[in-house]
Amino acid sequence: MYWEKEFETLERAKLEKLQxxxxxxxxxxxxNAPFYKELYQQEGVTADKLxxxxxxxxxxxxTKQDLRNHFPYGFLSRPKQEIIRLHSSSGxxxxxxxxxxxxxxxxxWSNLMARSLFCAGIRDTDVFQNICGYGLFTGGLGFQYxxxxxxxxxxxxxxxxxxxxxxxxxxxGTTVVHAIPSYLGRLYEVFQAEGLDPRRxxxxxxxxxxxxxxxxxxxxxxxxxxxxxxxxxxxxxxMNGPGVAFECSHQAGLxxxxxxxxxxxxxxxxxxxxxxxxxxxxxxxxxxxxxxxxVRYRTRDLTRIIPGPCACGRTHARIDRIAGRSDDMFIxxxxxxxxxxxxxxxxxxxxxxxxxxxxxxxxxxxxxxIVEVEVRKNWFNGDVTRLDRLSRMITQQIRDEVLAKxxxxxxxxxxxxxxxxxxxxxxxxxxxxxVKI
Amino acid sequence: xxxxxxIFLENKxxxxxxxxxxxxxxxxxxxxxxxxxxxxxWGILNLLVDQPERAKEALQENGLSAALRQVLVxxxxxxxxxxxxxxxxxxxxxxxxxxxxxxxxEDGKKALLIVDVEDYEAALELVAQNDLLPxxxxxxxGN
Numbered sequence: 001m002y003w004e005k006e007f008e009t010l011e012r013a014k015l016e017k018l019q020x021x022x023x024x025x026x027x028x029x030x031x032n033a034p035f036y037k038e039l040y041q042q043e044g045v046t047a048d049k050l051x052x053x054x055x056x057x058x059x060x061x062x063t064k065q066d067l068r069n070h071f072p073y074g075f076l077s078r079p080k081q082e083i084i085r086l087h088s089s090s091g092x093x094x095x096x097x098x099x100x101x102x103x104x105x106x107x108x109w110s111n112l113m114a115r116s117l118f119c120a121g122i123r124d125t126d127v128f129q130n131i132c133g134y135g136l137f138t139g140g141l142g143f144q145y146x147x148x149x150x151x152x153x154x155x156x157x158x159x160x161x162x163x164x165x166x167x168x169x170x171x172x173g174t175t176v177v178h179a180i181p182s183y184l185g186r187l188y189e190v191f192q193a194e195g196l197d198p199r200r201x202x203x204x205x206x207x208x209x210x211x212x213x214x215x216x217x218x219x220x221x222x223x224x225x226x227x228x229x230x231x232x233x234x235x236x237x238x239m240n241g242p243g244v245a246f247e248c249s250h251q252a253g254l255x256x257x258x259x260x261x262x263x264x265x266x267x268x269x270x271x272x273x274x275x276x277x278x279x280x281x282x283x284x285x286x287x288x289x290x291x292x293x294x295v296r297y298r299t300r301d302l303t304r305i306i307p308g309p310c311a312c313g314r315t316h317a318r319i320d321r322i323a324g325r326s327d328d329m330f331i332x333x334x335x336x337x338x339x340x341x342x343x344x345x346x347x348x349x350x351x352x353x354x355x356x357x358x359x360x361x362x363x364x365x366x367x368x369x370i371v372e373v374e375v376r377k378n379w380f381n382g383d384v385t386r387l388d389r390l391s392r393m394i395t396q397q398i399r400d401e402v403l404a405k406x407x408x409x410x411x412x413x414x415x416x417x418x419x420x421x422x423x424x425x426x427x428x429x430x431x432x433x434x435v436k437i
Numbered sequence: 438x439x440x441x442x443x444i445f446l447e448n449k450x451x452x453x454x455x456x457x458x459x460x461x462x463x464x465x466x467x468x469x470x471x472x473x474x475x476x477x478x479w480g481i482l483n484l485l486v487d488q489p490e491r492a493k494e495a496l497q498e499n500g501l502s503a504a505l506r507q508v509l510v511x512x513x514x515x516x517x518x519x520x521x522x523x524x525x526x527x528x529x530x531x532x533x534x535x536x537x538x539x540x541x542x543e544d545g546k547k548a549l550l551i552v553d554v555e556d557y558e559a560a561l562e563l564v565a566q567n568d569l570l571p572x573x574x575x576x577x578x579g580n
Contacts, residue, residue, distance in 0.1 A: 375445060375502060382443025382506035384473060384481055384535065385555070391477055409478050411447050414500050 003118035003150075004111075007259050008314045015315060019053050019262055022287035027059075030293045032077040035070045056262060056285065061271070061296045064097060067238070071095035078102055078291045087237055088136045090335065090403045099237055102291040106145065109240045112257055113146020116246035119255060119314070120231040121206060122176055124151030129168055131179040131187075132211075132334075133159045137403075138241025139211055139334065143178050146243060152176070159183075162190035169202050178208040178233070180334040181218055185365030188225045199227035208233050210242060211334040212367070213322055213430075232321060238297055239284055245319055253306040253318030260288045263317060264296070265305055268326040276305040281326045282319065300327045330426060332360060332369045335404040339425045342371060342406075345397045351379045351390050355416040360428045367430060371398060371406045374413045439510045439577040440489040441551065444482040445502035448474055456482060456501065463495045468578065469540035469551060483536060485551055487578045507557040509564065509571045515541055515548040523550055530567035532560055542576075549577065 002008045010018065024047040030036040040046070043060055050056070067075065072095075076083070082102045089097040101109070122128065128147045134140030134156060147154040157168055165187065168174065179187070184207070191198050198204055204226055209219065210233030222230045234254050235242035239261060245254035256263055262285040267274050274280040282299045286292075302325060306318040329338050339358060346356055353374040361368050373394065375387065387410060395408045417424055446452045453472070460467065466487045474480040486492045489505055496503035511527075513519045520539070536553040549572070554560040564571060 377497065377502050380443075380445050380502040380504050382441070382481060382483070382504045382553075383555070384475065387445070387479070387481075388475065388477075410445075411479070412445060412452070412500075413502055415447070 001118075002314070003115040008115070008119075008255075008316065010259070010315055012315055015258055016053050018259055019287060020050065022259070023053060023056065023262060023285065024048075024050055026285065026287055026289075026293045026295065029077050029290060030295055033075050033292070035066065035074045036077070036293075036295070053262065056264070056296065057273070059296055061283070061298050062294050063298050064238075064300075067097050068095040072098055075292050075294070076100055077293060083291055085141075086136075087138045087141075087241060089237060090136070090401070097238065099240070100291045101240075101289075104290050105240075105292075108260065108288050109142065109243060110145035110149040112240070112260055113142060113243035114149035115257065116233065116243050117146055117150050117152075117208070119246050119248045119312075120208065121229070121249050122150065122152065122208075126152045126175045126206075127155065127172055127203075128152040128176045128178070129155040129157050129165070129172075129174040131157050131159060131165055131177055131183065133403075137334075138235070138237050139178075142235070142241040142243060143208075162187050163194070166191060166194065166196065166202075169204065173203045175203050176206045176208065177204060178210075180212045181209045181214040181222060181230075182212055182333060182362075182365075182367040184209070184222050184226070189365065198225070204228050206231065210234060212331050216321075234319070234322065236299055236301070238294060238299070239286065240289070244284075248310065248312040248314060250311050252310060253320055255310065255312075255314050255316045256319050258316045261285065262287055263305075263319075265303070268300075268302075274304075276307040279304045279320075279323055300325050300329065302326055328426065330358075330360060330428060332367055332402075333404040335402055337369070337402045337404065341401050342398055343425075345401050346373055346394070349394060349397070351376055352394065352410075353413060353416075355418060356425065357416050358426045360426070360430050362430050369404055369406045370409060372409045372411045372416060374416055375410050377413050439485075439508055439551075439572070439574045440505040441508045441553065442484045442486060442489050442492045442496070443504050443506045444484070444496060445479065446472075446482050447479050453482065455499070456484075456496065459495050459499045459501070460484075460486070460492060463491060465492045465495070469538055469549075471536060471538045473536065483538070483553065485538075485540065485577065489578070506553065509552045509554065509557070509560060510577045511550045511552070511569065512542075512572055512576070513539075513548050513550055515544065515546050519548060520550065526567070526569055527552075527564070530563055530569060532563055551577075 027047040031040055083100045085101045087099050130143045132139040144156055205228055207228050207230040209230050219230050231247045233242050234245040245256035247254050264283040265274050265280040266283050268281040279302055282301045282303050284297050285295050302323045303319045357372045359370040391408050399405045444456055469485040471483045493503045493505050511523050513523045534552050539550050541548045
């Protein structure tokens with residue numbers, strides 16, 4: 001059962017032919033964007049030189065820094081009046097990462113999203129509750145449009161307020177939920193506190209979990225607690241958001257939609273391709289995006305191609321769950337956080353020093369970000385309330401910056417690793433099968 | 438005009454002892470103390486010592502966050518009801534505390550109440566208006 005059999009089961013040779021054709025269009029179109037126009041003129045890149053999809057290896061990369069440097073419109077390849085939506089990363093320091101969409105892009109993204117949901121076994125008879133922040137974050141509207149395209153009854157519940165989430169589930173007979181995995185542990189606790197058992201007291205049958213690293217054990221635990229099947233979703237805002245790769249009913253890796261994205265797995269040091277099955281950095285090219293094509297975008301996510309075909313009959317490659325990052329970004333409560341963002345906030349607060357330590361910890365089933373900062377010696381005057389206020393102010397400011405609420409711990413001066421040299425800024429104590437390269 | 442030494446401490450094994458080690462090495466005598474703890478994993482140690490200025494400097498030299506903090510000190514009788522007597526007067530004067538602790542000066546005769554307030558100057562004015570005179574530091578730090 002496929003959403004689009006003709007694309008999802010396309011023979012590899014034909015799929016690659018389609019990719020080449022779309023790649024050429026993408027390169028032609030990208031040439032309209034100021035960034036690529038200059039780059040491609042300089043490097044002598046033209047679409048006609050591409051004879052095989054492997055020829056993509058001759059093209060230059062695009063990085064997050066490029067996106068920031070050419071903020072906001074340097075990557076637009078279509079006139080501004082054609083654009084109908086933007087999604088943007090959080091942050092008040094430096095330029096955010098912003099992605100623009102025209103009508104075609106929103107439609108194509110919605111379709112990929114519907115295809116992904118269908119692939120996991122969701123049908124138009126389902127009642128789909130999207131427990132996810134709406135707004136600039138792609139997980140809200142991205143899913144919403146896909147759910148509607150598929151034809152489910154959608155409940156755009158938004159994030160948080162667990163009691164209300166449970167009430168919605170009971171009132172409307174929710175069968176499918178999308179949420180970040182670390183929230184579901186918390187939600188289960190609320191079920192328990194209310195004397196409810198989700199297996200008995202709801203119609204839940206399927207969860208979509210993503211936007212946050214988690215282990216196979218965590219997935220199985222969620223499945224047991226709620227009596228559902230939980231499916232992995234992968235996406236990143238630079239590639240629209242959710243709907244990039246999704247698990248099918250075999251739960252054996254995530255099908256990455258190769259008619260929409262050209263996928264490379266490269267050694268992050270040499271930038272040469274690694275063989276299928278080996279872990280490397282995921283590098284992606286949009287093949288069906290008009291307003292803002294990205295070519296050879298370095299996602300910094302580490303994963304591998306799972307070799308061989310899937311029993312479901314789809315021919316699109318499968319990637320493994322994300323094994324880590326080739327930079328220092330981490331994900332907490334569904335938010336992408338760079339340590340530099342936290343540092344930026346702390347630098348503006350004269351009461352504390354510039355050294356800090358971020359510890360990621362699973363506290364009673366919920367992932368927490370603990371930020372330790374040193375109180376400056378000459379600011380301290382013995383007043384408890386003043387320290388308390390400071391602690392709350394820092395919490396608020398970090399939250400405003402990265403969108404996830406931290407637990408701020410004030411520590412004695414000199415107790416944190418010094419900023420000289422390569423100080424360890426992040427300790428991830430969550431149980432993850434991460435791989436370091 | 439009396440001072441306590443306040444020290445910012447993380448709630449970790451051995452951190453309190455780091456303070457007393459410095460005081461011991463500097464031959465500073467502790468008269469009284471309180472230790473508070475917050476849910477955020479840190480606390481404040483308040484010490485009444487015989488040489489507050491020296492104590493603060495020695496602690497700072499050893500990397501600790503120490504500050505001098507003005508406190509109000511009142512005398513009271515060391516017998517049942519003695520504390521209640523002074524607290525009643527302070528309450529009537531409208532004084533609110535952040536923290537308070539005591540020390541016995543002469544067993545069965547005289548004791549001290551040490552009071553930490555949010556706004557020292559305002560508190561001083563308030564007690565003066567009510568003829569409640571805080572004690573001078575020679576009484577507070579002395580033997």
